[in-house]
Amino acid sequence: MHPADRISMLPPTLLLLLNAALSVAQTRQTLPIGYVVSEKLAPNPPFFTIPTASQLAISVAMCSGTTDAALPRFFVTNSSSDASPGSSGGDNVFEIVLNQGHGNWTGTFPSGGVLGVEDAGQIPFEIGVSSGIPIHEWVPSPPLVGDTTATQALLFSPPFAPQTPQDPAYPNYALPDANLTIPSPPSNPTNYTLVLLPTSASLATMPQTACMLLAQKSSGTIVNQTLWPRDASGWRMEYRVTGLTAKTNYTMYVVENTYKVGGPIFFTTKSSTFSCPLVSRLPYCPSIGYAVPLPPPPAAQAMYDSTNLPESITTPLLSSLTNFTTTLSTFACGRDFYSPLVSCADCQRAYRTWLCTISFPRCGDADTAPAAAALLTSQSPNARNAAFPPGNSYTQLLPCIETCTAADRACPNFLKFRCPLPRFNAAQSYGVGFIDSGEDGVVGQGSTGTWADNYGNVWCTSGQ
Numbered sequence: 010m011h012p013a014d015r016i017s018m019l020p021p022t023l024l025l026l027l028n029a030a031l032s033v034a035q036t037r038q039t040l041p042i043g044y045v046v047s048e049k050l051a052p053n054p055p056f057f058t059i060p061t062a063s064q065l066a067i068s069v070a071m072c073s074g075t076t077d078a079a080l081p082r083f084f085v086t087n088s089s090s091d092a093s094p095g096s097s098g099g100d101n102v103f104e105i106v107l108n109q110g111h112g113n114w115t116g117t118f119p120s121g122g123v124l125g126v127e128d129a130g131q132i133p134f135e136i137g138v139s140s141g142i143p144i145h146e147w148v149p150s151p152p153l154v155g156d157t158t159a160t161q162a163l164l165f166s167p168p169f170a171p172q173t174p175q176d177p178a179y180p181n182y183a184l185p186d187a188n189l190t191i192p193s194p195p196s197n198p199t200n201y202t203l204v205l206l207p208t209s210a211s212l213a214t215m216p217q218t219a220c221m222l223l224a225q226k227s228s229g230t231i232v233n234q235t236l237w238p239r240d241a242s243g244w245r246m247e248y249r250v251t252g253l254t255a256k257t258n259y260t261m262y263v264v265e266n267t268y269k270v271g272g273p274i275f276f277t278t279k280s281s282t283f284s285c286p287l288v289s290r291l292p293y294c295p296s297i298g299y300a301v302p303l304p305p306p307p308a309a310q311a312m313y314d315s316t317n318l319p320e321s322i323t324t325p326l327l328s329s330l331t332n333f334t335t336t337l338s339t340f341a342c343g344r345d346f347y348s349p350l351v352s353c354a355d356c357q358r359a360y361r362t363w364l365c366t367i368s369f370p371r372c373g374d375a376d377t378a379p380a381a382a383a384l385l386t387s388q389s390p391n392a393r394n395a396a397f398p399p400g401n402s403y404t405q406l407l408p409c410i411e412t413c414t415a416a417d418r419a420c421p422n423f424l425k426f427r428c429p430l431p432r433f434n435a436a437q438s439y440g441v442g443f444i445d446s447g448e449d450g451v452v453g454q455g456s457t458g459t460w461a462d463n464y465g466n467v468w469c470t471s472g473q
Contacts (some may be wrong), residue, residue, distance in 0.1 A: 110216020383440030440469025
C-alpha cells in the first residue's frame with residue numbers, strides 16, 4: 010500500500026492534528042546563531058525556533074513604520090522548542106519591548122526556545138541572534154560634528170581603535186617632534202555609513218534602526234571620507250560633506266557594520282554670509298577641525314589641510330612647539346619625576362593641544378551660535394594670531410580655559426606656564442565656566458558641563 014493511502018485512512022480528527030503539526034513545522038524557521046533574518050508578510054502569528062545554547066542575545070529591529078503607530082510585538086520563551094509564546098503568557102514567556110523601533114533580550118536556552126510575533130502585518134523587520142552582545146544596538150559613543158559652513162560640514166564617526174601613547178623612557182627619553190608622524194591606520198577599521206538628512210524630514214518619528222536609516226537618501230555629497238586619529242579616544246572616520254543648504258537644521262546618524270546605530274546628532278549650517286573655510290587633517294594639530302578666518306582655499310579644494318595651509322601659519326606654530334620641547338627637555342625627564350601623576354610627555358601633549366587651539370581661531374556665526382557662547386568680535390588683522398592674513402571682521406568662538414589649565418597642571422613648575430584667573434580677566438581671551446564652573450566673581454558665563462552638546466550648540470573651543 011502506498012504511504013499516502015495509509016495517511017488517508019487515518020481518523021479525521023487525527024488527520025487534522027497531523028496537518029496542523031505539519032503546518033506549524035513548516036512555518037517555524039530556525040534562527041541561525043550569528044546571523045540576521047529579514048522577514049516581511051510572515052504568517053500571523055509567525056513563530057521562529059531558537060537553537061539550544063548556554064546564552065543567546067535575541068534582537069529585533071523594525072524596518073518601516075513610525076514610532077507612534079502600532080508595531081508588532083515580540084515574545085520569547087526558553088521553555089521548549091514547540092511552545093507558542095504570545096501576549097496570553099505561559100511558562101517563561103518574556104516580551105522583547107521595543108524602544109525607538111528595536112529591542113533585545115538575553116537569556117539561556119538549555120532546551121532551545123521559540124520567538125513569537127503578534128500583529129506582524131506587513132511591516133518588515135529583522136531578527137538577530139548572537140552568542141555575545143546583541144546584533145542590533147546603539148553605539149556607545151556618539152558621532153561628532155567638527156563644524157560647518159553655509160554649505161559644508163566636517164563630520165566624524167564615533168571613535169574606535171583607541172591609541173595608547175608610547176611614552177619615551179630612560180635612557181632614550183626623546184619627546185615627539187613638533188610635526189607629528191601620523192601612525193599607520195588600523196588594518197581592520199570599523200565600517201561606518203553616514204546618514205544625513207534635514208531635521209524637517211522627521212527622522213525622529215521613524216524607527217531609529219539601521220535598516221530604516223539605510224533606506225533613506227542622505228543629503229549632500231561626501232567629497233572625502235578618510236580615517237583620522239583625531240584624539241586619544243581613537244581613530245575616527247572623517248567625512249567632508251558639501252552641497253548643504255545655509256541655515257538649515259540637519260540630523261546625523263552613523264550605521265556601524267550594517268546593524269548598529271550611532272546618533273542622532275543635530276547641527277545647523279551657517280548663514281549664507283559666513284565666509285570662513287574649514288580646516289582639518291593637520292598632523293601637528295590632529296584635533297583641529299573647524300572653520301578658521303582664512304580666504305577661500307585654492308581652486309578645486311573645498312577645505313584647508315596640511316597640504317595647502319599657508320606656511321606663514323604653520324612655521325611659527327612648529328617653531329614655538331619645538332622651542333617649548335627643547336626647554337622642557339632641560340629637565341631630567343627620564344630620571345627625575347616632578348609629579349607622580351604626569352610626565353614630560355603629558356606636558357608636551359597638553360601644551361600642543363593648548364597651542365593649536367589658540368593658534369587656530371575658530372570662526373563663529375552670530376546667527377546660529379547659542380546665546381551664552383563665549384564669542385568675541387575680532388577685527389583685521391587677527392586679534393589672537395597675527396600669522397593669519399588680514400581680512401574682514403569675524404565672530405570668534407573663544408577657546409575653553411580648560412585647555413590652558415590642563416597644560417598648567419601637566420607641566421613642571423620651572424616652565425612658569427600660567428593661565429589667567431577667571432575672577433579677573435580670563436573671560437577676555439577664554440571661554441570660562443562652561444566645562445568647569447568658574448570661580449567667584451564670574452557672572453553670566455553659564456555652566457553647561459561640556460564644550461558642546463548633541464544639538465549643535467558649541468560654547469567654547471576645547472581642542473578635543
